[in-house]
Amino acid sequence: MHMKNALFAIVLLVVTACRGSGTAEPPAAPTDLPQTLPPPAESVDANAEEVVAEAIESPEPTGEQSPSEVPLPTTATLVPVDLTKLPIGTDFVSTTGPNVGWIWACRVDPNIASATVMGPWILDDRTWDLTSKAIVGGENTWPNSVSITVEDIRRVIVSNALPNHPTGTYPVSSNDDAYQYDRNPNTISAQNVNFDLPANPEVAAQPSCVEPTAGIFLNGVFLFNALDGPGRDAVAIETQDLCQGHPEMTGVYHYHSLSTCLPDAEPGTVHSPLMGYAFDGFGIYGRYGESGETMTNADLDECHGHVHEIEWDGSASEMFHYHATWEFPYAVGCTRGTLDTDALNAVRSLGGQTGQGQDQPQGDQGDGPLDITAAAELLGVTEAALKAALGPPPGDVAAAAQQLGLAEDALRAALGLP
Numbered sequence: 129m130h131m132k133n134a135l136f137a138i139v140l141l142v143v144t145a146c147r148g149s150g151t152a153e154p155p156a157a158p159t160d161l162p163q164t165l166p167p168p169a170e171s172v173d174a175n176a177e178e179v180v181a182e183a184i185e186s187p188e189p190t191g192e193q194s195p196s197e198v199p200l201p202t203t204a205t206l207v208p209v210d211l212t213k214l215p216i217g218t219d220f221v222s223t224t225g226p227n228v229g230w231i232w233a234c235r236v237d238p239n240i241a242s243a244t245v246m247g248p249w250i251l252d253d254r255t256w257d258l259t260s261k262a263i264v265g266g267e268n269t270w271p272n273s274v275s276i277t278v279e280d281i282r283r284v285i286v287s288n289a290l291p292n293h294p295t296g297t298y299p300v301s302s303n304d305d306a307y308q309y310d311r312n313p314n315t316i317s318a319q320n321v322n323f324d325l326p327a328n329p330e331v332a333a334q335p336s337c338v339e340p341t342a343g344i345f346l347n348g349v350f351l352f353n354a355l356d357g358p359g360r361d362a363v364a365i366e367t368q369d370l371c372q373g374h375p376e377m378t379g380v381y382h383y384h385s386l387s388t389c390l391p392d393a394e395p396g397t398v399h400s401p402l403m404g405y406a407f408d409g410f411g412i413y414g415r416y417g418e419s420g421e422t423m424t425n426a427d428l429d430e431c432h433g434h435v436h437e438i439e440w441d442g443s444a445s446e447m448f449h450y451h452a453t454w455e456f457p458y459a460v461g462c463t464r465g466t467l468d469t470d471a472l473n474a475v476r477s478l479g480g481q482t483g484q485g486q487d488q489p490q491g492d493q494g495d496g497p498l499d500i501t502a503a504a505e506l507l508g509v510t511e512a513a514l515k516a517a518l519g520p521p522p523g524d525v526a527a528a529a530q531q532l533g534l535a536e537d538a539l540r541a542a543l544g545l546p
Contacts, residue, residue, distance in 0.1 A: 208422055209454050212257040217354055217361035217456025219254060226335050226430035231354050231457040234337035240357025243310035243366045246524070256364040258454075262306040264369040266297025270316070274348030278441060282324040283409065287348030289319035289380055289478075293389040296369030306367040317379030321348065323474035327441070329409030329465040331448050335431050336467060341382075341475055342460040343412055343450075345390060345404035349373065350382040350475075351412070354457040361456055380478055385459060386414060386452035396420040399438065403452065407472055408465030411440065412450045423451045432461035503542040507534060 220230040249261040272292040277284050299313045300306055321344075343351040356362040362384040368374045371389035375381050386392070386403060392414035393400045400414025410433070417423050418436060428434055433450040440447060452459050500518075504511040509532055517528035525543070529536040 208424060211454060212259055213251070213253075213255045214258055214364070214455065216250070216254050216256055216364050218359070218365075220456060221355065221359050223337070226462040228428070228430050228461075229425040229455070229457070230430070230461060232335070232337045232430075232462040233353065233355055233359065234339050236355060236357070236359030238358045242356040242358060242360070242362070245309045246365070247309040247367070250364065256361075262309055262367050264296030264298070264300055264306045264312070264367055264374065265304050266369065267294040268297060268316075269294055272347060274346070276346065278327050279324075281327050283327045283405065284324045285321065285344060285348070285405075287319070287321040287344070289321050289348055289350060290316070291349050291371065291373060291381060291389075292347045293371050293387070295371065295373060295381065298375050300367070310367040312367070312374055314375040314377055315379055316375045316381045319380055319478050321475070321478070323471040325405055325407065325468050325471050326409035326465075331464055332408075332466045336463045338460050338463050339407065339467070339472060341407070341472070343404050343406040345383070345387075345412075346402065347390065349387075350380060351404060351459055352382045352384050353460060354384055363456070363458055378478060386412075392416065393420060395422060400451070402439070406450055406460050406463070406465075408463050408467055410448055410450060410465050411438070412452065412459055413438070415452045415454065417451070423453050425453065425455050427451075428453070429464075430461060431464040432457055432459060433464055503539075506542045507532070507539065
């Protein structure tokens with residue numbers, strides 16, 4: 129699988145710059161770039177009283193698509209941000225309160241390892257290039273099953289959490305380009321998802337933090353928040369497949385942003401349709417606003433949403449809703465309504481991020497965080513010096529080796545890295 133142009137083909141145009149807004153917001157994104165996107169998977173009707181796909185009997189993939197059947201770029205999409213220079217969201221994470229363009233995370237765990245090698249799409253100016261990111265190869269299809277119904281004042285969601293579009297092959301093959309950056313060892317598996325949310329959510333007096341599992345899309349696949357386990361920008365740093373999904377340790381396939389394989393409005397036409405629900409019951413809509421304009425952080429509040437009239441369960445209603453964006457935090461920045469703890473607890477019972485953490489502690493060796501203590505002892509340096517040289521996860525091994533006066537190969541060997 130080739131990194132360059134695997135997901136997007138660039139058509140260079142000049143577009144309007146993003147507007148600035150809010151306080152302590154992320155740096156303004158650069159201002160050019162239309163992109164071509166994969167066509168959407170089969171649409172799930174957001175307004176149907178019940179949406180049901182074939183029930184499953186096996187969590188195994190139903191087959192492997194040929195490359196010609198993989199979702200490919202077809203439509204030029206004008207966006208007022210430069211997808212080759214997106215600010216890395218790791219710099220905009222709070223555990224104390226909300227801010228426009230930031231995520232207020234309920235918890236992060238620096239001891240959970242994730243991708244341990246920064247890919248070449250991570251740039252020196254603290255930005256990243258979405259169009260050149262490594263993509264996990266493979267085109268496996270799955271028996272998707274999802275039912276969404278409204279029963280009295282509750283919205284009942286039943287799903288096997290398998291997607292209605294092709295996925296990459298997991299665990300990541302050692303022959304895959306993505307393997308050298310993120311050796312996700314997990315396998316996609318069916319889940320028993322059954323919970324309910326308020327059908328008519330209300331805005332809380334004060335916003336609250338967003339849990340690791342932020343919501344669920346209409347295709348029955350979970351939305352995890354924008355972070356990996358250690359609290360870094362998962363969309364930028366971790367590798368995902370062509371539809372921007374991957375599994376965590378218990379096999380839960382999930383996204384950290386709105387998948388380009390899910391159907392959205394055409395830009396410049398109409399408001400995006402409902403794409404899913406956050407765990408306060410409010411809707412998550414696509415990337416386009418009332419006149420089809422591309423949403424940016426400047427258009428949204430600190431929870432990544434706003435209020436105007438939308439279609440809700442078949443009727444027009446003026447209410448709060450979240451929006452997906454190309455910019456971090458991508459979908460949900462904080463919780464605007466009251467978190468439904470019963471629903472969240474039902475989801476946590478599945479394990480993984482839905483329970484105690486985000487993605488599996490895997491490191492480069494695929495089975496746990498780096499053993500800094502053992503490596504320091506082996507190298508004859510102090511643990512504090514080694515940690516300081518490596519910096520925050522995933523760590524810059526080359527720079528650390530130079531700072532410590534060590535051969536990079538020796539440092540990698542001590543850390544158990546290839």
